[in-house]
Amino acid sequence: MSFTPDKIRDIVVLGHQSSGKTTLVESLFQVATNNPAKGSVEKGTTVSDYLKEEQDRLSSISASVVPIEYEGYRINLIDLPGNDDFVGEIIGVTSCVKGAILVIDATSGVQQGTIKHFRMLKRKNIPTLIFVNKMDKENIDFDSLLADIRAKLGKKVAPFCYPLGHADQFDGFANCVDLKARIYNGKECVDAEIYEDKKPTVLEYNNMVLEAVATTSEELLNKFFSGETLTREEIHKGLRKGVLDGEIDPLLVGSATKNIGCHTLLNMCIDYLPSPSDLEPFEAYDKDGNLVERKTTSEEPFSGYCFKTISDLYSGVINIIKVNSGSIGLGDEVYCPSSGKTTKVSSLFYLEGKKQIPVERVEAGDVVAIAKLEDVRTGDTICDPKNIIKYVTPKYPTAVYFRGIELANKKDEDKISTVLQKLCLEDPTIEVKRNQETKQLLVGGLGNHHLSYILDKLKNTYKIECKTVAPKIVYRESIKGKAEATGKYIKQSGGSGFYGVVVMDFEPAEENCFEETVFGGTVPKQYFPAVEKGFYEALQSGLLAGFPVIGVKGTLKDGKYHPVDSNEMAFKMAAILAFKEAYMHCKPIILEPIMRVTIYIENKYIGDVISDLNTRRAKNLMMEEDGAENQKIIVSIPEAEINDYSAKLKSITQGGGYFNRQFECYEEVPANLKDRVIQENSLNKDR
Numbered sequence: 001m002s003f004t005p006d007k008i009r010d011i012v013v014l015g016h017q018s019s020g021k022t023t024l025v026e027s028l029f030q031v032a033t034n035n036p037a038k039g040s041v042e043k044g045t046t047v048s049d050y051l052k053e054e055q056d057r058l059s060s061i062s063a064s065v066v067p068i069e070y071e072g073y074r075i076n077l078i079d080l081p082g083n084d085d086f087v088g089e090i091i092g093v094t095s096c097v098k099g100a101i102l103v104i105d106a107t108s109g110v111q112q113g114t115i116k117h118f119r120m121l122k123r124k125n126i127p128t129l130i131f132v133n134k135m136d137k138e139n140i141d142f143d144s145l146l147a148d149i150r151a152k153l154g155k156k157v158a159p160f161c162y163p164l165g166h167a168d169q170f171d172g173f174a175n176c177v178d179l180k181a182r183i184y185n186g187k188e189c190v191d192a193e194i195y196e197d198k199k200p201t202v203l204e205y206n207n208m209v210l211e212a213v214a215t216t217s218e219e220l221l222n223k224f225f226s227g228e229t230l231t232r233e234e235i236h237k238g239l240r241k242g243v244l245d246g247e248i249d250p251l252l253v254g255s256a257t258k259n260i261g262c263h264t265l266l267n268m269c270i271d272y273l274p275s276p277s278d279l280e281p282f283e284a285y286d287k288d289g290n291l292v293e294r295k296t297t298s299e300e301p302f303s304g305y306c307f308k309t310i311s312d313l314y315s316g317v318i319n320i321i322k323v324n325s326g327s328i329g330l331g332d333e334v335y336c337p338s339s340g341k342t343t344k345v346s347s348l349f350y351l352e353g354k355k356q357i358p359v360e361r362v363e364a365g366d367v368v369a370i371a372k373l374e375d376v377r378t379g380d381t382i383c384d385p386k387n388i389i390k391y392v393t394p395k396y397p398t399a400v401y402f403r404g405i406e407l408a409n410k411k412d413e414d415k416i417s418t419v420l421q422k423l424c425l426e427d428p429t430i431e432v433k434r435n436q437e438t439k440q441l442l443v444g445g446l447g448n449h450h451l452s453y454i455l456d457k458l459k460n461t462y463k464i465e466c467k468t469v470a471p472k473i474v475y476r477e478s479i480k481g482k483a484e485a486t487g488k489y490i491k492q493s494g495g496s497g498f499y500g501v502v503v504m505d506f507e508p509a510e511e512n513c514f515e516e517t518v519f520g521g522t523v524p525k526q527y528f529p530a531v532e533k534g535f536y537e538a539l540q541s542g543l544l545a546g547f548p549v550i551g552v553k554g555t556l557k558d559g560k561y562h563p564v565d566s567n568e569m570a571f572k573m574a575a576i577l578a579f580k581e582a583y584m585h586c587k588p589i590i591l592e593p594i595m596r597v598t599i600y601i602e603n604k605y606i607g608d609v610i611s612d613l614n615t616r617r618a619k620n621l622m623m624e625e626d627g628a629e630n631q632k633i634i635v636s637i638p639e640a641e642i643n644d645y646s647a648k649l650k651s652i653t654q655g656g657g658y659f660n661r662q663f664e665c666y667e668e669v670p671a672n673l674k675d676r677v678i679q680e681n682s683l684n685k686d687r
Contacts, residue, residue, distance in 0.1 A: 003074040005277040005365035015103030016113030017082035020133040024256040025079045031262040032068040047353035048079035063089040076367045085450035088429035092307040095394040096322040099273035100128040110152045112656040136255040158212040160250045176205040213238035243272040276365025284389040294325040301387035302326030311422040329361030335385040339375035347371035398660045399431035399444030401646040403468035438472040447646045477542030478551040481587035482507035487578030499562035500570030504578045509553035516556040523559040530568035534575030545681040591666040599633040601657040616641035
C-alpha cells in the first residue's frame, strides 16, 4: 500500500546503550500489527536486531528500518545503535529523517549518550518525543528523575505522563494532557480512572504542560494567564506547534517489556511528530552548482537520499533511500550525480528488519530499499535524470583506531581486499589501507567495538578468520648537517668492466632534490641521469633504522670516468656508495608522523583531557567553543601516542568525547626516544 506524505512518519529511535530502544521498537511493532509473538533481544528474535553480530552482543550495531501501519498511517521506525563506535549510522539517517524518540532508562537516568543524542537532535532541529523506559523496575523516584531530566536536557521537557501504581508497583500512567489513565491489567493496557491520591500531582503536571502550550502563541499565553480554560483543540494544536518548533519536548513513561505506554507513544508520533510534508524544503544543488529546493510532495521531480547501504551475499548491494521528493517506481530511470550513471530500477521493496516486502511505487517522504543500483553508496543522491540535483553529503568522522590485519589462512589473501571494500561501502567511517613500507593491511574504525564488529563480520559472513596486531608507525629519516663524500664503483677483471667515480654534497632541503654542478666534463652528461637514479634509490633506506630518507639535496660536483669501462650502472652504484659514505656525517635523525587531532568534549572535562594530552607530547594546542557547553580542542600529536586514544578519551569523558585525525607533517623524534625507535625498528634495515 502506498501512502501520501501527510500519512507518513519517519522516526529514529535513539538512546544510550542498553536503554531499551530495540525492545521498544519491537513492542511498537507488536502493538501496531497485533502480532501475538513478540521478539526478544535476549533470544535474538527481534525484527530490528537481525545481524548475528547484534544477536551475539545483545546490542544494536546497524540502523534497521521497521515500518508499521497504524490507524491509517505508515510509521517508519529506524532503530539506531547506542554505542558511539557506530555513530556513522546515526549521522546518515538524521540528515534526512525529521522525527525522533529518545529513550531513557529509568533505572540509570540521564546518561552521557542521552545528552549527546539530545543535543544532536536539537542541532538538527529534529522534533523529539522522550520515552522514559523501564518504569516497572524497583526503586524509581519519578519526581527526582524528572527534575534530573529537566536539569540536563532543559526546561522545554514537558511531562505528558505521570506514572501510576499501587504499593509502589508501576502498572500504568496518567495522561497529563487529557487527564485520563492507562492501566496494565497483566495482558494489556486499558483506560481507567486516575487514582485519587495521584490527582493533585497529575493536575500540577497538567498545569506545567498547559503553560508550555501557552508559550506557543501570544493569544494562548494571554488566555492562560487570565485564568481562562484552554480548549482541547487549542491544547493539541499548541502542543503540535510547540513540538514541531522544538519549543516542547514531550516526556512519556512506560515499560517496553510490558507494552505499557506503547499505544500512547504511537498516537503521539502521529499527532505531534511531523509528516514529511510538514518539513521545510530540502536544499540541494543543481548540475550548474546553483542552490535549489525540493519540497516533500509527490508533484515535485523525484529525488532521494541514500542513508544506508547494505552488501548482501544474495541480493548484492542494497541502498536504503529516503524519498525526499516526487515518487519512484519499478522501471523508472534514476541518475546518481556522484557516479554520473543512470540506472533503471529493477528491484524495489520495503525492509522490515531483514525481510523484503516488494512494492511497485512509493511516494515522497517514504523510506524504500533498492537493489542493484550501480555505484550508489551511503551519502549519495539519486534523482530524475531530467532534473539533476545533489544533496550535501553529511560529514562523517574519520577513522581513529587502526589495527593491522593478519589472516589465519593465506588463501584468503585473494578475497580480503574485495570484502573490505564491501564493508567500506556499508560504513563510511571504516578506512582500509595497505602500507607498502610496513607491508601491513590496516583497518581503521571509531573504536575497539567497531573493529571487533568488523572482525566478526569477516568471520560470520565471509568466512575469513584473522587477528589484529598493533599498527607499525611509518617513520622517516632525514639529515640536519652537510657532508661531502666520494663514491667509487670500479670493477675490472678482463674485458669490459665497471668504472664510475662521483664526488657529491648532501645537505638538508625542503624536499628531496638533485642537481649537478660538474665543470669540465669530468663526468659526461649522459651519466647524470644514472647518478640521479642512484641518489634517489639510496634514499629508499636510511642507515639508522632502514626508513625512507626525506629532506635531502644531493649535488654532483665532480668525478671520473673511463672511456671503455664507464657505464650507467657504474655511476648509479657510485652515487649510492657516496650517499652511504656521507650519511652518518650529516647528523641523521629519525622523523615521526604528526597528526592534527580535533577533539570534541564537554567543558567540564577540559582539565582532564589536557592533562592527558600533555603526557602524549601534544603541542600547538588551540581551543574553540563548540556550542554553549562544549569545547573543540585542536592539537598536534605524534601518531605513536594516539593508537589507544579512542578508548582513553571515552574513559575520561564518560563516553561523551570523540575526535577526528589527519596527517599533518613529520617532525624529529626527541633525543630520549630516538634510540628506542631505532632498536625497535632495526629489522627495517633488512627489508
